[in-house]
Amino acid sequence: MNHPDLCIAGAGIIGLSIALELYGRGYRVAVFDRGAPLAESSTAAAGMLAAHDPDNPPQLLTLANLSLSLYTEFLDRVRALSGINIPFQTHTTLQSISPHTIPANTELTHEDLTRLLPALTPGNHRFILLDEHSLDPRQLASALLTAIGATTIDLRLHTPVLSARSIGDEVEITIPNGIIHTAQFINCAGAWAASASRLPNIPVMPKKGQMFSVPLPSSLPLHFVVRTPDIYIVPRTIGPSAGRAIVGATVEDVGFDKTVHSVDIDRLRFLASSLLPAIGHAPQLEAWSGLRPATPDGLPLLGLIPGQPNHFIASGHYRNGILLAPAAAQVIAQLIAGETPSIDLSPYSPARSLSLIPSP
């Protein structure tokens, strides 16, 4: 494609979901990634659609609810293009909650917990049940890539965007072998968003998360997510990873280092086995890490970068990018098309970046 209508930096779930939405609206889209597609945070994730996690900032809920309302349609679109079905792996989450915030009459009794999950050792945790789904991000990634391949979206891999700046009514983007002028540009470079636009007012930084997976012992048939503020255990129930559980995750400020440390994995295993002792003896299948794109207030940046006409950003989805992808795609496409977005985007406005950056 020689003349895309718009260019996107970053082929993670956010960039590719936006590309698919814009393609559906008739735009000619090019996506640049500095490496392979969906090889960073989007396939390191556990895949919980945790809109009601009590640890989320309250202002995230509107965007999260919009995304939940769009999720089935999003998966249907991916299936229609790819021929691949992406099933939900779980439909319920057993959530530990502080006694001060527990909604009336929702706390599970000891008998409830024993009936639901006899192997659970709840300790001091108080649990409620959340109506929440999870999916396998690796299944989603492979279906999404196949879907992209069935479109005219121009996916250019191993092509980093080195800078982007607005000039007149265009955006000039620099890639290693030249300069491209595009009518509109969207920075979806995840934890690397600041370096893709090379602008000072993009407060996105990496927060490392390490995780591991185990085969679930036959004594522990787990069909829902177990989550506390410190640890989550996410079973895979359908597909090639069925019978495994994903255990995560650390939250670390260590820059772009993705090294997996056995001491950290051991700590996660200790926390998981204090809830489900059988996890303590299960052999480790895999361990990995990813870099969540985080902002200082935990909310994403969705919209035009201040002072940069036609230069959009969709990053900073932190712990919830798998959940938020359909909503991010819809609202960014609405902004690009000059439509009124489905929800008030002011809590996620990049204009707040200026107040988020600490002064030197």
Ligand SMILES: Cc1cc2nc3c(=O)[nH]c(=O)nc-3n(C[C@H](O)[C@H](O)[C@H](O)COP(=O)(O)OP(=O)(O)OC[C@H]3O[C@@H](n4cnc5c(N)ncnc54)[C@H](O)[C@@H]3O)c2cc1C
């Ligand atoms: C351990 C862990 C567990 C998680 N669990 C969940 C969960 O259960 N539920 C949930 O909703 N979310 C979860 N997340 C968060 C979720 O994974 C992220 O919010 C989401 O993947 C962010 O997607 P993204 O497309 O913005 O970033 P990424 O997937 O990181 O993609 C960014 C892309 O940009 C590319 N790029 C970087 N620089 C450039 C450049 N200069 N030019 C071109 N391309 C560039 C990268 O190569 C990469 O492909 C988890 C994350 C981690 C790490």
